[in-house]
Amino acid sequence: MKKRVLVTGGAGFIGSHVCETYIADGYDVLCVDNLSSGKRTNISHLLDSEQFQFVEEDINHHEAMAALFASFQPAIVNHHAAQKSVVTSLEDPLHDVDINIKGLLVLLDCIKNNPIEAFVYVSSGGALSKVIEGQEKSSEEDVPQLISPYAITKYAGEKYLAIYAKAYGFDYTVLRYANVFGPRQIPDGECGVVPIFVNNIVANQTSVLMTYPDMPRGCTRDYVYVKDVAEANRLASIQPLNTVVNIGSGEEIAILDIYDTILAIFEKEVSIQITGPRAGDVKRSVLSNARAKACLGWQPQVSLEAGLLALKKEMTLGVV
Ligand SMILES: NC(=O)c1ccc[n+]([C@@H]2O[C@H](COP(=O)([O-])OP(=O)(O)OC[C@H]3O[C@@H](n4cnc5c(N)ncnc54)[C@H](O)[C@@H]3O)[C@@H](O)[C@H]2O)c1
Numbered sequence: 614m615k616k617r618v619l620v621t622g623g624a625g626f627i628g629s630h631v632c633e634t635y636i637a638d639g640y641d642v643l644c645v646d647n648l649s650s651g652k653r654t655n656i657s658h659l660l661d662s663e664q665f666q667f668v669e670e671d672i673n674h675h676e677a678m679a680a681l682f683a684s685f686q687p688a689i690v691n692h693h694a695a696q697k698s699v700v701t702s703l704e705d706p707l708h709d710v711d712i713n714i715k716g717l718l719v720l721l722d723c724i725k726n727n728p729i730e731a732f733v734y735v736s737s738g739g740a741l742s743k744v745i746e747g748q749e750k751s752s753e754e755d756v757p758q759l760i761s762p763y764a765i766t767k768y769a770g771e772k773y774l775a776i777y778a779k780a781y782g783f784d785y786t787v788l789r790y791a792n793v794f795g796p797r798q799i800p801d802g803e804c805g806v807v808p809i810f811v812n813n814i815v816a817n818q819t820s821v822l823m824t825y826p827d828m829p830r831g832c833t834r835d836y837v838y839v840k841d842v843a844e845a846n847r848l849a850s851i852q853p854l855n856t857v858v859n860i861g862s863g864e865e866i867a868i869l870d871i872y873d874t875i876l877a878i879f880e881k882e883v884s885i886q887i888t889g890p891r892a893g894d895v896k897r898s899v900l901s902n903a904r905a906k907a908c909l910g911w912q913p914q915v916s917l918e919a920g921l922l923a924l925k926k927e928m929t930l931g932v933v
Contacts, residue, residue: 615639615640615641615664616639616640616641616688616689617640617641617642617643617685617686617687617688617689618635618640618641618642618643618687618688618689618690618691618850619643619645619681619682619685619687619689619690619691620632620635620642620643620644620645620691620693621645621646621672621690621691621692621693621694621716621720622646622651622692622693622694622695623642623644623645623646623651623656623667623691623693624644624646624648624651624652624653624655624656624667625646625650625651625655625693625694626651626655626793626795626797626798626799626839627693627735627790627793627839627842627843628644628646628651628691628693628694629651629655629656629659629797630795630797630839630840630842630843631691631693631842631843631846632644632656632659632665633659633843634840634843634844634846634847635691635846635847635850636659636662636664636665638847639664640664640689641664641665641666642659642664642665642666643666643668643681643685643687644656644659644665644666644667644668645668645670645672645678645681645694646667646669646670646694647669647670647671647672647694648669650697650799650801652797655797666685668681672694672712672716672719672720673711673712673715673716673719674719675719675722675723678719678720678723679722679723679726681723682723682724682726682727683726683727686727687727687729688729688730688731689729689730689731689732689733689850690720690724690729690731690732690733691732691733691846691850692717692720692732692733692734692735693735694712694716695712695713695716695735695767696708696709696711696712696713696763696766697763698763698801699740699761699763699764699894700891701763702761702762702763702766703761703762703892706762709762709763709766710762710766713763713766713767713770714766714769714770714773717734717770717773717774718773721773721774721777721781724777724781724783725781728781728782728783729783730783730784731783731784731785731786731849731850731853732774732778732783732784732785732786732853733785733786733788733846733849733850733853734770734771734774734785734786734787734788735787735788735790736767736768736770736771736787736788736789736790736857737763737764737767737789737790738751738789738790738791738835738859738860738861738898738900739790739791739792739834739835739895739898739900740757740761740763740764740767740895741757741758741759741764741767741768741789742755742757742758742895742897742898742900743755743756743757743758744758744896744897745897745898745899750863750865750899750900750901751859751898751899751900751901752859752901752903752904753789753856753857753858753859753901753904758895760895771787771857774787778855784853784855785853785855786849786850786853786854786855786856786858786909787856787857787858788842788845788846788849788858788860789857789858789859789860789900790837790842790860790861791834791835791836791837791859791860791861791862791898791899791900792806792807792834792835792836792837792898793836793837793838793839793842794807794808794836794837794838794839794917794920794921794924795838795839795840795920795923795924796839796923796924796927797839798839800812806834806868806871807836807871807875807921807924810871810872810875811875811879811921811924811928813883814875814876814879814881814883815879815881815928817881817883818883819883819884819885819886820872820883820885820886821885821886821887821888822868822869822872822885822886822887822888823888823889823890823891823894824869824887824888824889824890825890825896828867828896828897829869829887830867830868830869830870831867831868831869832867832868832894832895832896832897832898833865833866833867833868833896833897833898833899834865834866834868834871834898834899835861835862835863835864835865835866835898835899835900836862836864836866836871836917836920837860837861837862837913838913838914838915838917838919838920838923840914840915841860841911841913841914841915842860844911844914845858845860845905845909845911848909848910848911849909852909852910854908854909856904856908858904858905858908858909859900859901859902859904859905860900860902860905860911861899861900861901861902861913862900862902862913862916862917863899863900863901863902863913864899864917865897865898865899866917869885871917872885874917874918874921875921878918878921878922878925879925
């Protein structure tokens, strides 16, 4: 029998690729999304599949979610729905708690009456990074900086999940993503730096880069291609690790270098304006992916350049 997976946030950028991967692997998928930042067009190509159902719903609607759990009886819950912006979390921490903590607790509460086999929870390797020095990379065992409400709620979510997994007898994996990029990403928030730059460059418009005085090429980040991330979800569903695992490239790149790489790939020359730092930003971020390789059998297949070329190709074809 096909396994049933409930994907929250499945109409979003990453969630829609995750739904595709599950369908290709033979799962029946129930995608629940309130379309607050996700789009119907991200999943329109999946709607004809007998393996795919979409319900427009808010994960915070407890009764509605309980009814969906009872009728669909998922074996796996894959939780991508979130308030994902560091900046929004600083401006409106109550909203951040509402979605990232309360929303998760609604799902976990539904599991009490509808037992599952495994839960895949999405967290953030960048936001939960420690202050890294020299050539080191963030490991899952580091003590996170927790300098934004978003980091706090994602971290708390990891801890809630571990408690519920033990209490209600299911397995879980926490996937701490690096900065994900690829088709369907919308240009908002810090995670959206690639689409922000790409859109500006294609439109010959100046971008703005926020730097620290001691980091003139901008903060550093670790970029991972969205289809590699979807594959990590597939593997974590087959073989839950009951721990946290970083999903990143292991390559540290300054944001100005991302900009220059995009200029080269899109064969453009467009200026960039440098300005002051932004509150809540982790200065340097690069994730060790040693645990993902050793325990999940996962490693990134698509480089930044190859991913940007694929994005350019899809934009040329009008797919994105
Ligand atoms: N994009 C990245 O680089 C990155 C990095 C680390 C972690 N993440 C995490 O990955 C997940 C997906 O992020 P994304 O970049 O695809 O963003 P996204 O905004 O495209 O996806 C989030 C989805 O959740 C849905 N959603 C939000 N609140 C909801 C609610 N209350 N009920 C139902 N649906 C709701 C949105 O409509 C959207 O479709 C998030 O948990 C985010 O924190 C993303």
